[in-house]
Amino acid sequence: MRSILIPVDGSKHALSAVKHAISIVQDGIPAHIHVINVQPVIIPLSDFYDYELIEKAQHDEAERALQSACKLLDKAGIKYSKAVKIGAIASTIIDYGKSHKCGWIIMGTRGMGSLSSLIMGSTSNRVIHLAKIPVTLVK
Template sequence: MIQLFRKILCPIDFSQHSLAALDVALNLTQQNDAKLYLLNVAPVPAGAAGFQPVPMDPYPFLEKDRQEHLAKLGRERIPAAVRYETLVISGDPAEQVLNTAHGLAIDLIVMGTHGRKGLGHLVLGSVAERVVRESAVPVLTAHSTAHVRKAD
């Protein structure tokens, strides 16, 4: 078997879209005997960035809660035979996904997309779109309606 991917990053925001992406990422991880990295980006509280551009202690209460939630998700949805790691970082989601992918030498990013169109897309922007545009590695996006064929 040819191993296309050794390290797969799956950003998780706990939405149905990111959980669908997790199913896709898990399937690819098993097919490639890769290591899966689950990343959650905790938002920086409003106004905090203006007062403290590089916080020395980046909101540990928020990160701790999200780390526990992400660890629980991993225990519930990822088989014991799969190698994985959970990461929680504060900051801008797209920027942190790109930085993490670079820092860990990720081979593939698998992420959910909300599929917003029109004004909603213009106003809210798209984390997935920015990651696709700026990533140095392939990015696979999945909608919550994605159906995954299990590895044989």
């Protein structure tokens, strides 16, 4: 059985990647889906920041990003694993894929909002260059 990794950020492009993976599985290609949200490392510039508050905010953001993807997979009756990681986004996606023996990455071309779309566009570009497995970009 093939393992497919889908990085999500809650954007419409990420959800399109999930829908694409669902159609692949429904077309008869057996696969286990791994849905991952990677939160960037945040380095507080001062001791006045509450680290626990920052971690909670990142966890909440990750759960929001995963929620819509998981609902689509649940509705389609497709088995999946979900994960939240913190790190450099592209390399964390690649590392997760390697450690879980994923054979394919399907991801959106852009992320949330205008600034984030630049980041996600840059992330998808980095993933393509770092990956040793096929990467499909979905609009």
